Amino acid sequence: LTDADALLLLKSSFQNPEPSLSSWFTGSPNSSSPCALPRWTGVLCFNGIITGLRLGHLNLTGTINIQALTHFPSIRSISFVNNSLSGPIPDFSRLDALKSLYLSHNRFSGPIPLNLFSTLDHLKKLWINDNDFSGPVPFSLSKAKSLLELHIEDNGFSGEMPDLKLPLLQSFNASNNELSGPVPVSLVRFGWSAFEGNERLCGPPMPGPACPVPTPAPAPVPKEEIIAPKEEIIAPAPKVMPKLRPFVAGGANRGHFVGIVVGLVLVLVLLAIGFAAVKRRRKVSDLESAGGRKAAAFDMEKGAVTAVAAASPVNDGNEHGSSGHKRYGLARGSGGGGGGSSGAVLVMVNSQREAFGLPDLMKSAAEVLGNGTLGSAYKAIMAGGHAVAVKRMRELSRLNKELFDGEMRRFGRLNHPNVLTPLAYHFRKEEKLIVYDYVPKGSLLYILHGDRGADHAALDWPTRLKIVLGIARGMAYLHAELVSYEVPHGNLKTANVLISPTFDPLIADYGLIALVNPDVAPTVLFSFKSPEAQHLRHVSPKSDVFCFGVVLLEILTGKFPSQYLNNTKGGTDVVQWTASAISDHREAELIDPVITAKAAPTMEMVRLLRVGAACTQVSPDERPEMKEAAELVEEIAVAVAGASVGAGGSSREEAAGSVGTDGSLHAGSSS
Numbered sequence: 001l002t003d004a005d006a007l008l009l010l011k012s013s014f015q016n017p018e019p020s021l022s023s024w025f026t027g028s029p030n031s032s033s034p035c036a037l038p039r040w041t042g043v044l045c046f047n048g049i050i051t052g053l054r055l056g057h058l059n060l061t062g063t064i065n066i067q068a069l070t071h072f073p074s075i076r077s078i079s080f081v082n083n084s085l086s087g088p089i090p091d092f093s094r095l096d097a098l099k100s101l102y103l104s105h106n107r108f109s110g111p112i113p114l115n116l117f118s119t120l121d122h123l124k125k126l127w128i129n130d131n132d133f134s135g136p137v138p139f140s141l142s143k144a145k146s147l148l149e150l151h152i153e154d155n156g157f158s159g160e161m162p163d164l165k166l167p168l169l170q171s172f173n174a175s176n177n178e179l180s181g182p183v184p185v186s187l188v189r190f191g192w193s194a195f196e197g198n199e200r201l202c203g204p205p206m207p208g209p210a211c212p213v214p215t216p217a218p219a220p221v222p223k224e225e226i227i228a229p230k231e232e233i234i235a236p237a238p239k240v241m242p243k244l245r246p247f248v249a250g251g252a253n254r255g256h257f258v259g260i261v262v263g264l265v266l267v268l269v270l271l272a273i274g275f276a277a278v279k280r281r282r283k284v285s286d287l288e289s290a291g292g293r294k295a296a297a298f299d300m301e302k303g304a305v306t307a308v309a310a311a312s313p314v315n316d317g318n319e320h321g322s323s324g325h326k327r328y329g330l331a332r333g334s335g336g337g338g339g340g341s342s343g344a345v346l347v348m349v350n351s352q353r354e355a356f357g358l359p360d361l362m363k364s365a366a367e368v369l370g371n372g373t374l375g376s377a378y379k380a381i382m383a384g385g386h387a388v389a390v391k392r393m394r395e396l397s398r399l400n401k402e403l404f405d406g407e408m409r410r411f412g413r414l415n416h417p418n419v420l421t422p423l424a425y426h427f428r429k430e431e432k433l434i435v436y437d438y439v440p441k442g443s444l445l446y447i448l449h450g451d452r453g454a455d456h457a458a459l460d461w462p463t464r465l466k467i468v469l470g471i472a473r474g475m476a477y478l479h480a481e482l483v484s485y486e487v488p489h490g491n492l493k494t495a496n497v498l499i500s501p502t503f504d505p506l507i508a509d510y511g512l513i514a515l516v517n518p519d520v521a522p523t524v525l526f527s528f529k530s531p532e533a534q535h536l537r538h539v540s541p542k543s544d545v546f547c548f549g550v551v552l553l554e555i556l557t558g559k560f561p562s563q564y565l566n567n568t569k570g571g572t573d574v575v576q577w578t579a580s581a582i583s584d585h586r587e588a589e590l591i592d593p594v595i596t597a598k599a600a601p602t603m604e605m606v607r608l609l610r611v612g613a614a615c616t617q618v619s620p621d622e623r624p625e626m627k628e629a630a631e632l633v634e635e636i637a638v639a640v641a642g643a644s645v646g647a648g649g650s651s652r653e654e655a656a657g658s659v660g661t662d663g664s665l666h667a668g669s670s671s
């Protein structure tokens with residue numbers, strides 16, 4: 001078969017190739033080679049070799065003879081856009097040098113073979129939008145690791161969108177299909193418009209409700225001990241009291257109590273950790289070890305509040321002791337006693353907040369919030385309306401129970417308006433849950449790059465400055481409080497900054513360097529993206545400063561930083577971009593047009609950009625300390641407030657403030 005023969009075979013599969021492909025014939029000596037001049041219509045050649053076919057807009061009907069195309073194993077680019085070709089998608093998997101495939105606006109139909117893309121690891125551009133494809137989006141697309149553009153919109157794809165994890169993907173659209181379930185976290189960054197017209201998609205970035213948590217199967221009653229609080233009385237939520245009281249009052253009902261509590265505990269854990277963990281029958285954990293029982297007995301000897309449920313009962317002779325003490329499967333970690341109570345199912349660590357118990361959580365409605373690098377998050381609304389986020393953390397088995405307990409209590413004592421303090425935790429060898437207040441607006445990452453709704457529109461210059469200032473203050477506070485840490489936050493990025501209803505930032509997921517397994521830390525903590533970590537595998541508090549700089553530049557430019565991706569190419573290298581703009585004196589061009597649409601670039605915006613540049617210097621020694629960076633932002637906020645007062649705006653005291661040595665706020669100070 002010559003090249004000409006193969007193309008004529010292809011031509012014969014079209015029903016109406018004339019007149020558009022009339023140059024494809026071998027009747028004259030001039031036309032026998034497709035690459036010789038005059039070249040055959042739509043044939044791309046390089047050094048006499050066919051490298052591509054551009055056959056768009058020719059009104060072709062019929063099918064594509066893939067057998068003919070396999071004659072060109074090194075073909076790179078194929079386009080049939082805007083024809084009326086039909087039938088199932090041809091088996092392009094045999095053309096494994098393909099870099100771009102354009103089939104948009106045809107009548108191809110039916111499901112796509114699930115493994116079609118497994119061999120296409122050079123594929124960069126795939127446009128199959130506006131056809132009649134149905135069935136699932138093939139997971140084999142995740143094998144096409146080079147994909148930059150993926151367009152599958154306006155088809156009939158159904159089922160869940162697979163989590164493709166395509167790090168280089170820059171252009172993506174799956175709108176107007178019949179997809180359902182959660183949007184995979186790796187694709188959320190493309191925003192709502194990439195998914196609109198899929199009525200049954202849920203969770204971020206969709207504007208509708210969060211995804212419901214699947215109803216768990218009835219749980220078997222495990223042999224599990226529940227060790228309740230060690231020291232303090234927990235006032236139960238009023239609605240729970242009447243139900244629990246009969247079971248904690250007397251020994252006769254102990255078996256019943258055990259069953260109820262254990263069952264309830266399991267339901268909570270099922271809700272919080274999902275099906276996977278449930279189906280794995282829980283092993284007898286370290287809570288059930290002899291040590292755990294001793295801890296319970298010890299607590300009782302001290303007259304502490306205790307509720308015990310065990311296959312082999314322990315002496316609870318003190319059950320009526322300590323007047324006023326009541327027993328629930330819950331502990332408040334009020335310090336002092338160390339890790340003894342950390343065997344409890346849920347340990348409260350935030351003494352500033354009203355305690356809640358498993359029953360409160362168990363009665364709540366739960367929803368999936370999303371999945372991150374370190375685990376997944378769920379929202380639960382308890383009776384009375386208190387909404388919490390339960391984070392199920394992976395990779396936190398660095399510390400044993402007692403040390404983990406110590407860290408969580410330390411975090412629970414943090415108190416700063418820009419730091420999200422944990423409320424409670426649950427520790428088992430194979431499961432770690434951390435409970436926080438639920439913050440309704442979600443993450444800054446989502447507001448900046450998500451659906452571009454009302455919250456995004458609210459991100460004007462004063463609001464962005466307020467957010468940067470809050471993050472700077474919170475970070476300075478963390479650096480003062482967690483001074484002994486190798487890197488006090490370790491994972492600062494806009495995904496870990498939550499935004500309050502008043503657009504105040506709340507920093508989350510800090511201090512994990514102490515908890516996370518050392519071997520995975522470099523891949524899951526953003527501070528390891530700092531230059532010193534990349535080159536020397538070393539992080540320090542200055543790595544946090546680098547992360548703060550990236551966040552600052554992201555907020556000011558509105559660009560998604562390429563630093564967040566594991567492979568380069570996607571996003572914008574905000575660090576490099578800023579450095580070169582500063583050296584060319586064109587800083588004002590970097591400011592997000594959303595800001596400059598309402599306010600012309602000002603000196604203060606440029607000053608803030610320069611703080612970002614200083615924080616992202618390659619050498620840690622050239623970066624300011626976190627406290628100094630906060631002070632620099634503070635000065636800019638004061639200047640802006642002063643200008644605003646001069647212009648008759650809000651009061652200087654309102655925006656001004658300074659960070660004290662402990663990171664606390666001194667409102668109104670402009671020194």
Ligand SMILES: Nc1ncnc2c1ncn2[C@@H]1O[C@H](COP(=O)(O)OP(=O)(O)OP(=O)(O)O)[C@@H](O)[C@H]1O
Binds near residue numbers: 372
């Ligand atoms: N306290 C909270 N209130 C509201 N939403 C939250 C809360 N904590 C987490 N979320 C949301 O839940 C989702 C998953 O969060 P999670 O912390 O598991 O991952 P992440 O922060 O996106 O990524 P990473 O694990 O890399 O930090 C995110 O959309 C996040 O904004």
